[in-house]
Amino acid sequence: MIGAGIKRGTAELAVLSILEEGPLHGYEMARRIEEQTKGALRFTLAALYPMLYRMEQRRWIRGSWETSDNRRRRRYRLTPAGKKRLSPLRQEWSELFQALRRLKKVALA
């Protein structure tokens, strides 16, 4: 079970990564993240939207209203600034995981 602190830290990376695949609305975003992480990361409405709005304000993502299946939904897409943010974020997390793996080896030695 992943703790709340780690989840918070990975949330932005998860959203930016899932939007790299293509534009999505909030519900679909949450569903895909949950599906792809096999339930390890689950975004409730209360966790997802304040973060989406914050990321939108930072211009990492851009939301626009679209109508499909007779439903009006706000669909988010990754902006060039978001793409730029994603690359170092991935690197940082990858380095963190590598560091933790090394730590595990030390612990097992």
Added chain:
Amino acid sequence: MVGALPSFAAAQEGGPCLIGKRSCTASSTDPHSNRTRAEVIEELAAHLDETFEGLRRRGFAEEDAAERGRNEAKDWRDLRRRIQTARANENIMTSRVKQFWLPALLTLLLSMSFLMLIQVFGPNPWLLARKSGWSLVAPVAVVYIPWLMSLPMIGAMGAYLSNRAGGSQLAVFSSILFPVLPYLVFFLVALPVIAILNDRLAHNIVFAALFVGLLAWVLAPGGALLAGGLLLQLFYARRLTSLSVVSN
């Protein structure tokens, strides 16, 4: 199939009031505020509807699905506060302000203030010109060495502030070089205009002054600012590959 399912709102008594009663009634008279508030409500309602429908499709009873939908946000007041905070941050200070205008204006202010202080309290400037006997021949370049020496630090500060706010390369370099912009405008726009309008000025001296002025007040300070800014950029590039992320 979706249309045949009851909506989350319909499963609630009178429909959910998503972010507090005051928000639902849109009490503010600000049309922009009402519009964005209405959009937030619409978006959250759509999310709840889809959650409800998804659960119903997976075989959940209507009451269970509605209960799970309600659990998506246990504290609506807290959610309202967090959404307001997330949306208000941008109104107070936009990304462009944080990434460019703030660092740029701060570097400009610091460099100008420091130059004024040096002019009043500092040593005499270094005068660069051709000599004719004991006197200097125009144009004369006035160089404040202590000011030039302070510029790498100011450039580094501009780069740091812009970097910290997530500025692009363009924003970072513009912030670093912003203090030389007024001089660049003066030498490239104001001085030629003065030369054209004032027929008493000897044009050969004006163009020599333009070159000397650009060198002393644009290229040299720009280089000094860039030296500090680029050094900091280099530090940031190295830091990105370090493990300092652990402290985040």
